[in-house]
Amino acid sequence: GAVVSxxxxxxxxxxxxxxxxxxxxxxxxxxxxxxxxxxxxQSLMLMATSNEGSKATYEQGVEKDKFLINHASLTLxxxxxxxxxxxxxSFYICSARDSRPSTDTQYFGPxxxxxxx
Amino acid sequence: AQSVTQPDIHITVSxxxxxxxxxxxxxxxxxYLFWYVQSPGQGLQLLLKYFSGDTLVQGIKGFEAxxxxxxxxxxxxxxxxxxxxxxxxxxxxxxxSSASKIIFGSGTRLSIRP
Numbered sequence: 117g118a119v120v121s122x123x124x125x126x127x128x129x130x131x132x133x134x135x136x137x138x139x140x141x142x143x144x145x146x147x148x149x150x151x152x153x154x155x156x157x158q159s160l161m162l163m164a165t166s167n168e169g170s171k172a173t174y175e176q177g178v179e180k181d182k183f184l185i186n187h188a189s190l191t192l193x194x195x196x197x198x199x200x201x202x203x204x205x206s207f208y209i210c211s212a213r214d215s216r217p218s219t220d221t222q223y224f225g226p227x228x229x230x231x232x233x
Numbered sequence: 234a235q236s237v238t239q240p241d242i243h244i245t246v247s248x249x250x251x252x253x254x255x256x257x258x259x260x261x262x263x264x265y266l267f268w269y270v271q272s273p274g275q276g277l278q279l280l281l282k283y284f285s286g287d288t289l290v291q292g293i294k295g296f297e298a299x300x301x302x303x304x305x306x307x308x309x310x311x312x313x314x315x316x317x318x319x320x321x322x323x324x325x326x327x328x329x330s331s332a333s334k335i336i337f338g339s340g341t342r343l344s345i346r347p
Contacts, residue, residue, distance in 0.1 A: 122276075150334060159323060160277075160337045209276055211335075222335065224269075226276035 119143055120212045122225035129200055130233055137195045137228045139210030145190035146212035150222065151183075154207040166193045200232040235260050237326050237338035245344040248316055254309040254341050256324030266307040267325040267335065268298055277323070283307065294318070319345045 119142040129135050139149055147168045152160040164174045164185050172185035182204075184196040193212075197204055207229050211222040236259045246252050258264055265284050269277040281292025288300040298309045307324060324338040 157342075159339045162334050162336070165334055211277075221279070221282065223279075224277040227274075229274070 120210065120223045120225040122208075122210055122228050124228060125226065126229040126231075128231045128233065131201050132199055134196055134198045135200055135230060137197070137208055137210075137230070139193045139195070139212065139225055141191045141212040141214070141223070144212075144214045144216065144219075146193075147190060147215060148213040149187060149193040150211045150213075151185060151193075151195050152209045152211070154209060154227075156207075160209060163195075197230065200230070202232045205230055205232045235326055235336045237324050237336055239322075239324055239338035239341050241341045242339070243342045243344065245346055246314055247346045249313050252309075252311045252314045252318070252343070254322050254324075254343070256307045256309065256338060257305050258307060258324070258326045259305065260326055262328070265327040265333075266298075266300060267327065268292065268296070268307075268309045269323045269325060269337075270294075271321045271323065271340075273320075280309070280322075314343075314345055316345045316347070319343055 121140045123138045149166040151163045153163050154160045162175050163178045164172045166172045166185045166187040168187045168190050174180045187193040207227050209227040211224045213222050238257045240255050267282045268280040270280050271277050280296045281290045283290045283300045290298050296311050300307050321340045321342050323340045325335045327333045327335040
């Protein structure tokens with residue numbers, strides 16, 4: 117199946133710094149990507165929908181100024197956690213939509229574990 | 234509003250036994266339904282999906298799920314589990330295409346008894 121990668125797979129940063137997470141679709145073009153957040157032993161919560169060339173759509177309760185999303189190309193979306201704090205520590209997962217008629221499904225990346233000290 | 238309920242937080246079954254994980258959904262239109270599996274510290278792997286047609290869907294790793302509109306259910310089954318099936322299982326619902334956001338249930342953790 118299609119492959120979606122995330123980089124880095126894990127990151128540790130100091131409180132107050134910013135962290136950028138990349139999500140790439142490796143063998144297909146993704147006009148739409150999604151960012152999720154998962155707390156330990158909990159489900160995935162959708163944070164935002166990222167559309168190539170336009171502004172992201174954020175879910176209710178997600179701070180758009182804190183979680184900056186950029187979808188500058190058909191294969192890359194980035195999530196930047198600005199001024200990170202320990203409560204931002206979480207597992208961040210992206211998914212990318214493969215819109216080709218033969219598949220038309222979302223593929224998930226392996227996730228990025230963020231720890232803010 | 235869209236929602237997915239997985240009533241079982243944790244299930245333990247013996248290796249070789251059959252498995253059924255429950256999922257109920259609430260959706261205003263015809264739903265797209267999914268089952269994903271997540272191993273510890275890993276991303277999600279799609280087991281199967283239902284969009285339309287035959288209500289019994291076959292997936293990977295020997296899993297199947299049955300869509301029952303009258304019960305708003307999409308339960309996952311496997312006739313004989315293997316130790317490698319131990320993981321977290323998520324049921325999810327989306328709109329009519331993969332461009333739509335997917336709403337996940339709270340997950341069911343499956344443990345396998347040797």
